[in-house]
Amino acid sequence: xxxxxxxxxGKGRTLCTIGPDARVFxxxxxxxxxDIGALLVLQNDKLVGILSERDYARKVILQGKSSHDxxxxxxxTERVICVQPGNTIDECMALMTDKRIxxxxxxxNDKLVGxxxxxxxxxETISEQQFTIQQLESxxxx
Numbered sequence: 001x002x003x004x005x006x007x008x009x010g011k012g013r014t015l016c017t018i019g020p021d022a023r024v025f026x027x028x029x030x031x032x033x034x035d036i037g038a039l040l041v042l043q044n045d046k047l048v049g050i051l052s053e054r055d056y057a058r059k060v061i062l063q064g065k066s067s068h069d070x071x072x073x074x075x076x077t078e079r080v081i082c083v084q085p086g087n088t089i090d091e092c093m094a095l096m097t098d099k100r101i102x103x104x105x106x107x108x109n110d111k112l113v114g115x116x117x118x119x120x121x122x123x124e125t126i127s128e129q130q131f132t133i134q135q136l137e138s139x140x141x142x
Contacts, residue, residue: 001090001128002089002124002128003087003089004092004106004114007089007120007121007124016031016036016039017040017041018039018042018072020041020048020071020072020076021071023068023070024051024056024070025068027039027056037117038051038052038102039051039072040105040115041073041076045112047080047082047105047112048073048076049073049080050076050103050105051072051077052102056075059074059075080105082106083095083104083107084107085108089125092116093125096121103115103117
């Protein structure tokens with residue numbers, strides 16, 4: 001089973017972030033341009049929250065607020081669940097399932113080094129299963 005470190009090496013290190021004082025509309029624009037469902041919220045290079053489409057739907061739309069007037073800090077999730085590079089993909093999947101979240105920031109030495117989405121983990125799990133199937137088929141045919 002791969003670790004978070006190994007998965008991040010193959011994924012790349014581009015992080016999409018926004019500041020807590022930015023307006024929600026700006027955050028939504030970035031998410032749409034990057035085709036992503038969440039942004040990490042950084043202040044002075046420190047992770048202070050995460051803003052997801054779910055946060056927007058529940059805390060802006062349903063409450064009748066304006067995305068042009070609402071700052072990110074007002075609707076972001078402040079208690080961010082994170083993992084470390086040494087965690088396994090299975091541990092991440094279990095954590096995401098248990099906490100009902102779709103994004104896991106990766107922290108190493110108190111620094112943000114990456115983020116994993118549920119899509120990243122599912123893709124890796126399928127890849128590992130396909131490899132196992134190929135190995136078993138090869139074994140059966142030899």
